[in-house]
Amino acid sequence: MLRSLRTAALGMAAQQLNVDTIANNLANVNTTGYKRSSVEFQDLLYENIESGDASRRDGMQKPGGIQVGLGNKPVSTYKSFSQGSIAETGNSLDLAINGKGFFQIQQPDGSFAYTRDGALRINAQGNLVTSTGLKLFPEITLPEGVSSINISQDGVVAVIINGQVEPEEVGQLELATFMNPAGLKALGGNLLAQTEASGESAYGLPGEEGFGQVVQGYLEKSNVDVVQEMINLIVSQRAYEINSKVVKTADELLSMTNNIKR
Numbered sequence: 001m002l003r004s005l006r007t008a009a010l011g012m013a014a015q016q017l018n019v020d021t022i023a024n025n026l027a028n029v030n031t032t033g034y035k036r037s038s039v040e041f042q043d044l045l046y047e048n049i050e051s052g053d054a055s056r057r058d059g060m061q062k063p064g065g066i067q068v069g070l071g072n073k074p075v076s077t078y079k080s081f082s083q084g085s086i087a088e089t090g091n092s093l094d095l096a097i098n099g100k101g102f103f104q105i106q107q108p109d110g111s112f113a114y115t116r117d118g119a120l121r122i123n124a125q126g127n128l129v130t131s132t133g134l135k136l137f138p139e140i141t142l143p144e145g146v147s148s149i150n151i152s153q154d155g156v157v158a159v160i161i162n163g164q165v166e167p168e169e170v171g172q173l174e175l176a177t178f179m180n181p182a183g184l185k186a187l188g189g190n191l192l193a194q195t196e197a198s199g200e201s202a203y204g205l206p207g208e209e210g211f212g213q214v215v216q217g218y219l220e221k222s223n224v225d226v227v228q229e230m231i232n233l234i235v236s237q238r239a240y241e242i243n244s245k246v247v248k249t250a251d252e253l254l255s256m257t258n259n260i261k262r
Contacts, residue, residue, distance in 0.1 A: 099212020
């Protein structure tokens with residue numbers, strides 16, 4: 001009975017983590033560029049009570065043995081980098097990546113982070129920055145007196161200055177890709193960091209082979225499917241309830257065993 005108690009407790013802990021992950025997905029359903037996460041599980045070791053190839057007096061061999069599993073454990077939270085829906089905003093500083101790639105962001109300590117959130121802004125120095133003030137890399141600085149900004153699908157940033165007719169190129173956007181984007185580490189603030197699991201970043205221009213195009217005036221929405229997440233939540237809740245029922249049943253059986261002498 002103690003085995004079933006431990007196994008059910010592990011199952012409840014696993015489903016709690018699953019619910020936590022689903023809750024985070026639902027909380028970020030409106031977060032720009034957010035990628036949904038899912039928990040991956042694997043079963044634990046098995047206790048071999050009787051081997052299938054155990055010798056028998058009659059010389060017959062059993063086709064199978066007796067094994068009892070010891071529960072499960074979460075092994076990873078996997079991020080799905082499927083394309084989210086692209087919604088029009090009409091803001092010339094909003095950029096969506098249609099395809100693979102990440103914008104490169106330079107953090108205050110000089111290190112780099114990566115994001116699919118293309119909601120850019122202009123700071124007091126004229127630099128293109130994220131909504132939290134982090135600079136886009138390579139750095140792009142707009143001159144004073146800009147009346148309009150145009151960003152082509154291949155990432156060329158051009159502006160028209162008051163009093164001029166011809167556009168002036170002021171920078172070129174670059175994108176980064178990874179062999180295993182699911183291995184990136186989430187930092188919060190719509191930022192991701194490179195890890196050994198993700199592999200080294202590869203850089204290129206938007207529209208090149210293996211890199212998505214930049215779409216001005218649009219933002220990529222979260223790829224969370226609310227209906228599917230609600231279904232997953234119900235399944236996880238039922239699994240938690242069933243595991244708690246196993247705990248109760250095992251406790252009742254133990255109580256019956258303790259009362260045998262009475």
